[in-house]
Amino acid sequence: MKLLVVSLLAVAALSAAQAPQTFTGIITDNMCAKGSHAQMRMGPTDADCVTACVRAHDATYVLSDGKEVYTLSDQRTPEKFAAQKVNVTGTLDAKTKTIKVDSITAAK
Amino acid sequence: MTRIVLVVLGVLAVSVSALAQTAESIDRALAAAPRNMREGATVIKWNPDYTYETLKKGTNRLFCFDRSGEPGEQPFAAQCTSVGNLERVAQNRRFETEQDTKKRQAMLDAAEASGTRLKPEYGSVFYSLSGPDQATARLHVTIAVPGATSQSTGLPDNPKQGGSWIMNAGTTTAHIMTPGQ
Numbered sequence: 001m002k003l004l005v006v007s008l009l010a011v012a013a014l015s016a017a018q019a020p021q022t023f024t025g026i027i028t029d030n031m032c033a034k035g036s037h038a039q040m041r042m043g044p045t046d047a048d049c050v051t052a053c054v055r056a057h058d059a060t061y062v063l064s065d066g067k068e069v070y071t072l073s074d075q076r077t078p079e080k081f082a083a084q085k086v087n088v089t090g091t092l093d094a095k096t097k098t099i100k101v102d103s104i105t106a107a108k
Numbered sequence: 109m110t111r112i113v114l115v116v117l118g119v120l121a122v123s124v125s126a127l128a129q130t131a132e133s134i135d136r137a138l139a140a141a142p143r144n145m146r147e148g149a150t151v152i153k154w155n156p157d158y159t160y161e162t163l164k165k166g167t168n169r170l171f172c173f174d175r176s177g178e179p180g181e182q183p184f185a186a187q188c189t190s191v192g193n194l195e196r197v198a199q200n201r202r203f204e205t206e207q208d209t210k211k212r213q214a215m216l217d218a219a220e221a222s223g224t225r226l227k228p229e230y231g232s233v234f235y236s237l238s239g240p241d242q243a244t245a246r247l248h249v250t251i252a253v254p255g256a257t258s259q260s261t262g263l264p265d266n267p268k269q270g271g272s273w274i275m276n277a278g279t280t281t282a283h284i285m286t287p288g289q
Contacts, residue, residue, distance in 0.1 A: 031248050056287050066207050067179050071240045096240035097183050
């Protein structure tokens with residue numbers, strides 16, 4: 001009986017850990033996650049700068065919440081949200097800080 | 109007697125664990141270095157007060173450090189550059205403790221305007237390797253050219269031509285960007 005309860009708890013804990021969560025932050029690129037795009041002159045807007053970093057310099061789109069930088073499994077959808085505040089819903093791999101993206105929507 | 113043996117074993121276990129962590133940190137730091145410069149590179153570990161400890165003494169002018177998982181960094185992150193940039197990197201780290209991007213940029217601008225922003229060594233290279241893990245990490249290579257402008261170098265100050273160009277031209281942060289890197 002004890003073993004069954006422990007097993008159920010373990011399964012519940014694992015399921016909770018892998019459940020989709022919503023993360024709020026700015027879509028930026030992994031090379032400049034800590035930098036101000038306004039200074040970089042890669043384009044007229046921050047969004048142009050982020051996109052240029054990805055296209056020209058092989059950077060990847062990431063989500064930055066100011067403290068953490070999350071890699072995004074979906075590298076297409078973030079382009080239209082470059083430099084914008086968004087809500088990313090998905091499953092987090094805590095070890096690699098990678099979000100397996102289900103959806104990205106503009107945050108209010 | 110049993111107690112002494114347990115204490116000795118405990119100390120040994122802690123020491124072995126610390127040595128393993130140091131070796132791992134050295135390997136991670138050196139991953140950012142060009143292959144032919146790894147053996148001679150110095151590896152350091154930054155302390156919270158912006159001083160550093162040397163984990164591996166080198167013979168060339170490159171130093172490397174592991175910054176994996178630090179605030180604003182990806183789970184795997186390492187950087188190497190010239191020993192001439194140690195003070196600049198320490199100053200970078202001071203500014204990076206400010207988490208708010210706008211506030212941090214304002215502090216950097218103020219330091220730039222007051223002349224207190226330290227210059228990196230002209231022509232020195234920054235090798236930055238980062239990613240979700242070491243296997244998928246990407247290398248970003250820039251060449252520091254503090255104060256350089258289009259007029260002084262002949263390079264454009266924006267990427268429109270598609271070739272190498274100077275980012276942050278005219279500042280201590282000016283650096284040459286190479287497409288694909």
